[in-house]
Amino acid sequence: MVVCHSSYAAGSVKLIDVRLTVKAINEELAKRGSGARLEKGDGYFYFSGGEATDWLDRTVNAHSLSSLSLDQWMAEFDRLRKLNKVILCAPARKESTEAGRPAAKGPRGKR
Numbered sequence: 706m707v708v709c710h711s712s713y714a715a716g717s718v719k720l721i722d723v724r725l726t727v728k729a730i731n732e733e734l735a736k737r738g739s740g741a742r743l744e745k746g747d748g749y750f751y752f753s754g755g756e757a758t759d760w761l762d763r764t765v766n767a768h769s770l771s772s773l774s775l776d777q778w779m780a781e782f783d784r785l786r787k788l789n790k791v792i793l794c795a796p797a798r799k800e801s802t803e804a805g806r807p808a809a810k811g812p813r814g815k816r
Contacts, residue, residue, distance in 0.1 A: 725770045730778050739786075743778070752782060760789040 730743045740755020751764045765781045767773055773781065 725775060725778075727770065730770070730775065733775060733779060734782065737779075739782070741782070752785065756786070759793070760785065761792050762788055
């Protein structure tokens with residue numbers, strides 16, 4: 706990743722090569738108070754611990770850390786947080802006691 710730092714007084718722009726590391730991403734997650742950590746899998750990354758502990762979907766399909774910027778990694782974390790909130794808060798479907806029949810509705814009134 707290349708980060709651009711400008712110095713208006715000197716009228717110059719300096720380009721500094723900054724490597725994105727798991728440590729840097731985890732430090733940013735810690736600053737945000739999530740308690741989660743980024744871990745490396747085989748060809749993917751995933752969030753674990755903290756608020757990500759009970760997530761059903763926690764993976765990011767990225768071959769390397771440099772596939773995404775720090776801001777993009779944080780956006781992926783936020784996307785997964787929202788997705789898991791929807792998944793985990795979805796109302797459960799009522800299941801029928803008999804296979805192939807819809808769940809019973811309330812009592813029928815007289816017609």
